Amino acid sequence: MEQKTKVSAEDGQHDLVITREFDLPVDLLFKAYTEAEFLEQWMGTKVLRLESKKHGSYQFETSDGKGNVAFKASGVIHEFNPNQKITKTFEMEGMPFGVQLEVYEFVQLTPDTSKLNMHVIYESVAQRDQVLKLPFAQGINMAHNRMQEILNKLK
């Protein structure tokens, strides 16, 4: 089966491309990115500020399951073209991943379907690879924690 979400990250490059086709009209896909009410729901983050316009800025705050702030992210919007394109920066505060540049292209395929091309450019190859490894590392951590729990019960 063909995967709906594709990630392309060439070895030794400091960028990556994520593409996805949606069963949504392009204006609804765009809305999911530009209105706090929707972004909060699908990103699972609290939107502190979201100025969806050229030179606007945004700030998110993500909490863990216990209500503690896990991380804050912020950035500035450089290009805002309704239902077509957004160019913005993204930075996770207090993390060693630097500032990344994100270029989002919203493409209408049919009146009911659309496609998102997300091009993310990092400061270095090492930073891109760290971000790529993050969910992989978290998965391993979770597996290790689970193993520890099971081993603790056996003691």
Next chain:
Amino acid sequence: MLLVASQALTAGAIAANFDTARPTVSKHLQILTECELLEQKQTGREIYYQINAKNMKQVADFIEPFRQMWDDRFNKLEDIMKAHQSKK
């Protein structure tokens, strides 16, 4: 990589598909073999190169959790916006 995905080929046959000089292609094949992404198979006087499927899968697996994370987010986005659409 695409060339050798379906069949084992000699270095000469692989080089014939590129505008690059033969020694450059040989160097690339050597590196990919050292990284164990390609494997060599000697048949008579010829050395054939073929993909090492096991290790190629490891490379893909490394990105898979990242892809999965975005796939989950996008599935959620689609569900939320569809619900919003039907409410209108």
